[in-house]
Amino acid sequence: MTPQPFTDLTTITAVDAGTYTATIDPVWTIGPKVHGGCMMAVCAAAAQRCLPDAAELAPIALSANYLNAPDPGEVVLTTNVRKRGRQVNLVQVELSQHGRAAVTCSVTLGPVDAKPPRHQVPLAASAMAVEPPADAVRVTPEHPMGQIVHVAQGCDLRMDGATPFLTGTEGEPVTRMWLRPYASDEADSNVALLFALMAGDITPPVTMNRGHFGWTPTVQLTTYLRHRPAPGWLRVMASSTVIGNSWFEEDHLILDANGEVVVQSRQLAMLPLGS
Numbered sequence: 001m002t003p004q005p006f007t008d009l010t011t012i013t014a015v016d017a018g019t020y021t022a023t024i025d026p027v028w029t030i031g032p033k034v035h036g037g038c039m040m041a042v043c044a045a046a047a048q049r050c051l052p053d054a055a056e057l058a059p060i061a062l063s064a065n066y067l068n069a070p071d072p073g074e075v076v077l078t079t080n081v082r083k084r085g086r087q088v089n090l091v092q093v094e095l096s097q098h099g100r101a102a103v104t105c106s107v108t109l110g111p112v113d114a115k116p117p118r119h120q121v122p123l124a125a126s127a128m129a130v131e132p133p134a135d136a137v138r139v140t141p142e143h144p145m146g147q148i149v150h151v152a153q154g155c156d157l158r159m160d161g162a163t164p165f166l167t168g169t170e171g172e173p174v175t176r177m178w179l180r181p182y183a184s185d186e187a188d189s190n191v192a193l194l195f196a197l198m199a200g201d202i203t204p205p206v207t208m209n210r211g212h213f214g215w216t217p218t219v220q221l222t223t224y225l226r227h228r229p230a231p232g233w234l235r236v237m238a239s240s241t242v243i244g245n246s247w248f249e250e251d252h253l254i255l256d257a258n259g260e261v262v263v264q265s266r267q268l269a270m271l272p273l274g275s
Contacts, residue, residue: 001027004184005154006198007191009038010045018079020046026072027154033069035151036218036267037201039095039103040064041194046077047091047107048190054089054109058193061108063222070097087111112228120261125176125237125253132178132233135161149204155195156180157202165208173206173240173248178233186231196229200252200265203238207248207271214272216248223265232257246271 002008009028012020022045028038044059051057076096083090088110095103132138137159139145139152145159145166146152158178164171179202180186181195200223205216235255240248247270254263 001025001153003182004191006041006181006185006195007188009154010041010191010194012042012045012049012077014049015076018050018081020049020077020079021074022046022077023074024070024072025154027150029072029150031148031215032071034072034102035198035201036064036066036221037198038151039066039070039075040105040201040221040223041198042075043077043093043095043103043105044107044194044197046079046093047105047109050079050081050091051084051089051109056111057089057109058112058225058228059107059197060110060112060225061223062105062197063220064103064105065220066103066218067101069217070095070102073097075102113226114228117261123253123255123261125235125255126259128176128178128235128237128255130233130235130257130259132158133161136178137161137163137166145204151202155182155185163209165204165213170211171209173209173243175203175206175209175238177203177236179236180233189228192229192231193225196234196254196256196262197223197225199234199236199254200263201267202236203250203252205269206238206240206250207243210243212243212271214274216269216272218267218269221265221267223263225263227256227260227262229256229262230258230260234262243271
């Protein structure tokens with residue numbers, strides 16, 4: 001793995017008008033399959049690439065449907081510009097592998113808020129320490145979670161030490177963690193932005209805190225980019241309000257080192273079979 005693994009992930013190569021390829025390293029996987037947030041970041045990079053004259057715009061809203069789980073390796077990204085506007089642009093991206101569609105993603109590009117919000121409710125994530133405390137659990141390749149969540153090898157990922165499933169207990173479906181890209185990735189502001197988008201799908205399923213373990217495939221994921229992230233640690237809080245018999249929703253809220261809301265996301269996922 002290179003010193004800039006997320007830069008490598010989001011580097012795409014043009015092969016034809018509106019068509020690109022990318023190579024996904026095995027580090028960007030959960031178990032044997034590619035991580036959903038990473039695929040969303042690659043789709044965002046393709047949308048940016050197909051609008052080279054809109055460099056000042058950012059992928060501010062993405063809605064992805066996951067059709068199948070690809071393996072690491074080369075993927076093809078096909079783009080279709082659906083709207084060109086002075087402030088808002090819309091690009092449809094399809095990520096496929098071996099001729100089979102894996103993700104369809106609608107990417108809206110526009111200006112990102114640069115000023116403080118006019119209104120904001122109190123946020124539970126704001127109570128998290130700006131940097132991971134001493135008792136935060138660093139997820140390494142040797143850690144039981146790191147043996148499945150290989151994504152943790154491509155960044156610095158630390159879990160709240162009080163997370164119920166880490167202590168063998170059950171509790172509320174809420175997960176907290178701290179996340180930071182490697183220095184070479186963080187140094188590029190656009191790569192850092194794409195990394196923050198990826199982080200909208202970063203936490204282990206919050207259903208694990210309720211005793212439900214196993215693969216929880218994401219069916220649909222919507223992510224909003226609210227601010228460009230400041231350098232430093234990202235504070236991530238994930239939660240669920242309704243865990244059904246088959247489905248659950250999971251929300252991510254991500255703050256940067258300045259306490260700004262950087263990313264909001266919501267996904268619909270399936271509970272593990274037999275849980």
